[in-house]
Amino acid sequence: MVKKNIEITDLIEKARKKDQKAFNTLLNTYWSDVYKFQFLKTENEDEAEDITIKTFSKAFDKIHLYNERYNFKTWLISISKNIFLDHLRKQRTETISLNKKESEAYKISDETPSAEDQLIIEQNLVQLRNYIKKLKPNYQEIINLRYFREMSYKEIADTLDEPMNNVKVKLLRAKKLLAEIIKKTS
Numbered sequence: 001m002v003k004k005n006i007e008i009t010d011l012i013e014k015a016r017k018k019d020q021k022a023f024n025t026l027l028n029t030y031w032s033d034v035y036k037f038q039f040l041k042t043e044n045e046d047e048a049e050d051i052t053i054k055t056f057s058k059a060f061d062k063i064h065l066y067n068e069r070y071n072f073k074t075w076l077i078s079i080s081k082n083i084f085l086d087h088l089r090k091q092r093t094e095t096i097s098l099n100k101k102e103s104e105a106y107k108i109s110d111e112t113p114s115a116e117d118q119l120i121i122e123q124n125l126v127q128l129r130n131y132i133k134k135l136k137p138n139y140q141e142i143i144n145l146r147y148f149r150e151m152s153y154k155e156i157a158d159t160l161d162e163p164m165n166n167v168k169v170k171l172l173r174a175k176k177l178l179a180e181i182i183k184k185t186s
Contacts, residue, residue, distance in 0.1 A: 008026075008029070008072055009068065011025050011026050011029075012026070012063065012066060012068075012072060015060065015063050016063050016064055023060055023169075024163075024166050026072075027056050027165055027166065027169060028163065028165065028166075030056075030072070030073055030076055031052065031056075031165050033073055033076070033077070034052045034055050034056070034076055034077065034080050035048055035049065035052045037077055037080055037081075038051045038052050038055075038080060038084060041084050042084070047087070049168075051080060051083050051084055051087060052080065053165075053168045053169060053172055054083050054172070055076060055079050055080040055083055056076075056165075056169050057169055057172040057173060057176070058079055058083065059075070059076055059079050060169070060173070061176075062079075131178060131181050131182050131185070132144070132178065134181050135174060135177055135178060135181070138170070139170070139173070139174035139177060139178075140174075141160075142156065142160070142167065142170050142171050142174050143171070143174050143175070143178065145159060145160075146171055153167055153168055153171075156171075
């Protein structure tokens with residue numbers, strides 16, 4: 001047990017230095033614990049998986065805040081619990097919003113873009129591709145595979161020869177970095 005704690009402490013230190021292998025090892029070590037916790041809360045595989053992905057993404061973004069006096073698994077579970085609570089609040093807000101607009105729910109409109117709208121969409125796509133080019137190549141590749149080639153997580157994992165959990169976290173991180181680039185240039 002002592003050896004395992006030393007290994008985890010070493011992995012955390014490497015992760016703080018942005019070591020991707022350390023991130024992946026921590027993810028693989030604790031994935032099932034966090035997922036099981038979320039599945040018990042949500043009773044839904046997709047929601048549990050989404051929240052688990054968000055948990056690891058947030059944990060890796062905030063790993064510099066981790067306090068070694070606490071068990072790393074406990075820290076991850078507390079992050080996961082907070083994300084779950086935010087998820088519940090968001091669901092309640094969406095339900096209230098839908099009920100207020102219930103009468104509008106049956107209005108059907110033509111969603112086909114006009115010629116002008118199509119031109120704007122194409123210009124925005126060119127702009128988006130320029131933003132994507134500012135990412136590191138591995139993040140460019142994963143965004144391209146998921147959103148432009150419309151591959152599933154499983155197909156991406158097979159293509160990149162990586163575990164699916166790593167693909168999901170890497171994609172989430174790529175989207176965050178892309179959002180930061182867009183925000184900086186706007």
